[in-house]
Amino acid sequence: MEALRGDWERQVDAAMDVSPFAIELSALSEDELDSLEEYLGAQPTLPFRYVSVHGPSKARRLPEEELVVRLARLGARADAVVMHPDTIEDPSAYRQLGHKLVLENMDARKAAGRTTDELEPLFAELPAAGFCFDIAHAWSIDPDMVVAGELLDTLGQRLRHLHVSSLSAESHHVPLSEEDEELFRPLLLRCLDVPWILEAPPRAD
Amino acid sequence: MSGSAEGALERLSEASGREFPNLLAARARTAEGLKERRAQPASSDHDDDASVVLMGSWGRSEVTSKSDDDFMVLIDGGEREDVRPSIEDVKTVLPHAPGEQGIFSAPVFCDDLVEKIGLDGDHNKNLSRRMLFLLESVPVSSEAVYLTARDRVLRGYLDESIKDFRPPRFLLNDTVRYWRTICVDFAGSRMRS
Numbered sequence: 001m002e003a004l005r006g007d008w009e010r011q012v013d014a015a016m017d018v019s020p021f022a023i024e025l026s027a028l029s030e031d032e033l034d035s036l037e038e039y040l041g042a043q044p045t046l047p048f049r050y051v052s053v054h055g056p057s058k059a060r061r062l063p064e065e066e067l068v069v070r071l072a073r074l075g076a077r078a079d080a081v082v083m084h085p086d087t088i089e090d091p092s093a094y095r096q097l098g099h100k101l102v103l104e105n106m107d108a109r110k111a112a113g114r115t116t117d118e119l120e121p122l123f124a125e126l127p128a129a130g131f132c133f134d135i136a137h138a139w140s141i142d143p144d145m146v147v148a149g150e151l152l153d154t155l156g157q158r159l160r161h162l163h164v165s166s167l168s169a170e171s172h173h174v175p176l177s178e179e180d181e182e183l184f185r186p187l188l189l190r191c192l193d194v195p196w197i198l199e200a201p202p203r204a205d
Numbered sequence: 206m207s208g209s210a211e212g213a214l215e216r217l218s219e220a221s222g223r224e225f226p227n228l229l230a231a232r233a234r235t236a237e238g239l240k241e242r243r244a245q246p247a248s249s250d251h252d253d254d255a256s257v258v259l260m261g262s263w264g265r266s267e268v269t270s271k272s273d274d275d276f277m278v279l280i281d282g283g284e285r286e287d288v289r290p291s292i293e294d295v296k297t298v299l300p301h302a303p304g305e306q307g308i309f310s311a312p313v314f315c316d317d318l319v320e321k322i323g324l325d326g327d328h329n330k331n332l333s334r335r336m337l338f339l340l341e342s343v344p345v346s347s348e349a350v351y352l353t354a355r356d357r358v359l360r361g362y363l364d365e366s367i368k369d370f371r372p373p374r375f376l377l378n379d380t381v382r383y384w385r386t387i388c389v390d391f392a393g394s395r396m397r398s
Binding site: 049157158159161193195 | 364
């Protein structure tokens, strides 16, 4: 996946190889925003029923208000705009994204946005925002999956889509392992009604 | 789903500061009754794709001394003649099984529950069985068959209607239809009697 960063056409092809249902185009670095805007601005014919765009969490330089204006432009061409809560300084600036804004729960390396207690105040300020449940991030906080269950209990009605993968020792997204698939199964079964985004290619088997 | 209901009762108790002794007693009675029934197989002759399933108060963990053993023999497949255990075999080990075949005390084929959602084939009996299976049921035998079949029914609602919002409207509409059917049938039954 890393090798495809910024190459939107190849990302679309790679996603199509897995499923024509859903895709997430990730401009994780602000440096990738221009090319993603250009790509979506050309109005490519995308076969997917659900298109999510991931906003930047790295190399951030733009003033937040300007970033949100650009995210809103991307949101006009997508079903969802995912943001990491720990990168949001002024929640009110994001209200203009309305229901397109989707907040993702964070992993153990981050200082905020990891648990229900940390996310609920943000959702209170952004009542139209949806929830992206990253099950591997929740696992990194609590391998017993209690935190993950609490996130679904509390934010399940806001759930818009899932991020599905395992995590490497360095906290990088890797293909879902058989062990994690078993561990995650009860929670994944609670999410059959929303799109799943695989954050790493499916296992070879 | 009964697991969620139990959690809800505990949350309600905690939030309201009130206890619910009758519901807790019914829950204990349900657990004890299930243990007894699971210890008595209906027949040594048990199809690999069959599961004896109790419904209603059993699925809600609300069994009282007046509760019936409303059951079905669920088959994870299509309709066929011979089903093991037979209804008669199951009745020998369920002391309060209803006598007449209706919604309960019958073989139920998962293919009907999954493939006949909506339209003419989805008559009241099929709808009621499907909804009771999803909302108020618990396996007495072959839990793996029960879970596989329930997953199939849920996927029957969800696979073609995955959306990025909740609740899933197709399933919600059918749940509402089930409750409406109960109310209308109850009123209709009273009018006729």
